[in-house]
Amino acid sequence: MKTGKIWVLVMAIILGLSMITPAMAQNKVTLLNVSYDPTRELYQAFNKAFADYWFKKTGSVVQVNQSHGGSGKQARAVIDGLDADVVTLALAYDIDAIAQKSGLLPKDWQVRLPNNSAPYTSTIVFLVRKGNPKNIKDWDDLVKPGVSVITPNPKTSGGARWNYLAAWGYALKKWNDDDSKAMEFVKALFKNVPVLDSGARGSTTTFVERKIGDVLIAWENEAYLVVNQLGQGEYEIITPSLSILAEPSVALLDANVDRHHARQIAQAYLEYLYSPQGQEIAAQNYYRPRLQAVAAKYASHFPKVDLITVDKVFGGWQKAQKTHFADKGTFDQIYQVN
Amino acid sequence: MNSRTEPCFVKYLLISVALIFFGLFIVLPLACVFHNAFAKGWVFYLKTLQDPDALAAMRMTLIVALVAVPLNLIFGVAASWAIAKFDFKGKGLLLSFIDLPLSVSPVIAGFIFVLLFGAQGYLGPWLITHNIRIIFAMPGIILATIFVTFPMVARELIPIMKSQGNEEEEAAITLGASGWKTFWLVSVPNIRWGILYGIILCNARAMGEFGAVSVVSGHIRGLTNTLPLHVEILYNEYQSAAAFAAASVLALLAIITLIAKSAIEATIRQGQRQN
Numbered sequence: 001m002k003t004g005k006i007w008v009l010v011m012a013i014i015l016g017l018s019m020i021t022p023a024m025a026q027n028k029v030t031l032l033n034v035s036y037d038p039t040r041e042l043y044q045a046f047n048k049a050f051a052d053y054w055f056k057k058t059g060s061v062v063q064v065n066q067s068h069g070g071s072g073k074q075a076r077a078v079i080d081g082l083d084a085d086v087v088t089l090a091l092a093y094d095i096d097a098i099a100q101k102s103g104l105l106p107k108d109w110q111v112r113l114p115n116n117s118a119p120y121t122s123t124i125v126f127l128v129r130k131g132n133p134k135n136i137k138d139w140d141d142l143v144k145p146g147v148s149v150i151t152p153n154p155k156t157s158g159g160a161r162w163n164y165l166a167a168w169g170y171a172l173k174k175w176n177d178d179d180s181k182a183m184e185f186v187k188a189l190f191k192n193v194p195v196l197d198s199g200a201r202g203s204t205t206t207f208v209e210r211k212i213g214d215v216l217i218a219w220e221n222e223a224y225l226v227v228n229q230l231g232q233g234e235y236e237i238i239t240p241s242l243s244i245l246a247e248p249s250v251a252l253l254d255a256n257v258d259r260h261h262a263r264q265i266a267q268a269y270l271e272y273l274y275s276p277q278g279q280e281i282a283a284q285n286y287y288r289p290r291l292q293a294v295a296a297k298y299a300s301h302f303p304k305v306d307l308i309t310v311d312k313v314f315g316g317w318q319k320a321q322k323t324h325f326a327d328k329g330t331f332d333q334i335y336q337v338n
Numbered sequence: 339m340n341s342r343t344e345p346c347f348v349k350y351l352l353i354s355v356a357l358i359f360f361g362l363f364i365v366l367p368l369a370c371v372f373h374n375a376f377a378k379g380w381v382f383y384l385k386t387l388q389d390p391d392a393l394a395a396m397r398m399t400l401i402v403a404l405v406a407v408p409l410n411l412i413f414g415v416a417a418s419w420a421i422a423k424f425d426f427k428g429k430g431l432l433l434s435f436i437d438l439p440l441s442v443s444p445v446i447a448g449f450i451f452v453l454l455f456g457a458q459g460y461l462g463p464w465l466i467t468h469n470i471r472i473i474f475a476m477p478g479i480i481l482a483t484i485f486v487t488f489p490m491v492a493r494e495l496i497p498i499m500k501s502q503g504n505e506e507e508e509a510a511i512t513l514g515a516s517g518w519k520t521f522w523l524v525s526v527p528n529i530r531w532g533i534l535y536g537i538i539l540c541n542a543r544a545m546g547e548f549g550a551v552s553v554v555s556g557h558i559r560g561l562t563n564t565l566p567l568h569v570e571i572l573y574n575e576y577q578s579a580a581a582f583a584a585a586s587v588l589a590l591l592a593i594i595t596l597i598a599k600s601a602i603e604a605t606i607r608q609g610q611r612q613n
Binding site: 032037040065066067068069077079080081082083101102201202205208209229230259 | 452456459462466471474556557558559560571573574575576578
């Protein structure tokens, strides 16, 4: 019968495909790193380096699997059961959320690794089109009428929350810590935002591929990626007078690594991020390294900029989240009125 | 024979409107997919399709379809048999429930399974202590696909079975055939083209599903990505040519589906003429 023949064909295709894929090695260890959007290139390079390092050290083969998406969305997936060994997210708050809602790791996770568990830092810069046609120099230029600004949704994107707080921090400094002025400023900025994508990568795609907007507020590393890989000479990076120190945090998830018997390797994986090799890879991917020696070597990548911190200006992420991004926070008030 | 009275220009106007519409909305996008897929040449095209992550995504998509389609086939035949040949209480309700997945947004379909099997869901804690992975793994993807493709086979078969009526089955049973024998020797041969048609539609949807699968997949490269998710990932990594190469595989599937569909329709028409 004809259906029989179709089934034979389908089975043959599957068999063929499974033969192309290499068989799973016997003593291969796998780790799952759940990360946020713009780190794809960083961890592609880092996972390779770590696998080499681990093979030389222990003789066992490690394969690190990656999952990427908006930072908040990824945290939600881990809480819902995505079986990550380590999380490398955009901000400490998202890992706090995992600790609170799922108990997969202790609440004091941030003190377990150096530098607040943030092996590299970044900041927020502007990306504009060639020649900077709207003459954008600083935050003030983003609230001008007729300037179209691209930034992702702070509800789902870690990067977007850094963008939001950087703008707020700039306004606070300009109007001597007047919160109502700051809110007006950020509201005016969001009036200029035509689309809110759910993640930083989505916003970059909107700006670059769909050619929407005059300025993209982006991670420094993402801005460099666009300039170097996508449009040599088509875009320019503008560093504002004031920005925010972004500390993307990393942690291992105790309950998951213990279940997988992978604590030792997960710990080594995170520590390798702090090693000279790891820092070098971070710097090559335009994350600001913590190690002075590496930072000095790549100093030309990272212009000096006045950086505020969430802890000093906003009283930490818990408070910032509650005031600005929780239900009925300032973002909801701003975006509702629009 | 020719009883048409409308002037010639109306005829040509209608035809050209239809053709322009068809070209703009169907042919042009499809051509775009293939044009972009081969933007970097044949060698690059084949190379991206042999990438381990791409192969894993294709394998995942095939396995999911291979599980989801037969299960929905069994359900679809059973349900349409019951609905078309028998009268029972709650028949209307069953009919509306079969249609439910068509009216529910695929994202909701995905979240249903997160709510059920997620770590914070009703069954999640029990599953985790027993080390059973459903969500963010293959079983979850298969479940979401089954949910979304649930009505495909039944929707095809119910009208066919209804139009055929019960006479042949009644004749078989009067002649002493058992219910099982009647089903295999009388009912199934009568609906075999409908079954095949349903399988093809169900398969196309199963392989192409994005929304529901995206929610439950976890997006782990090389492990839980299906072909449509792989296309999105490549696109987000600015690998347009590779993304369109993967998309062209899906487009090819759609074209094969269409050809198979027309082939079956032609066979049915031929069969009817011979009768």
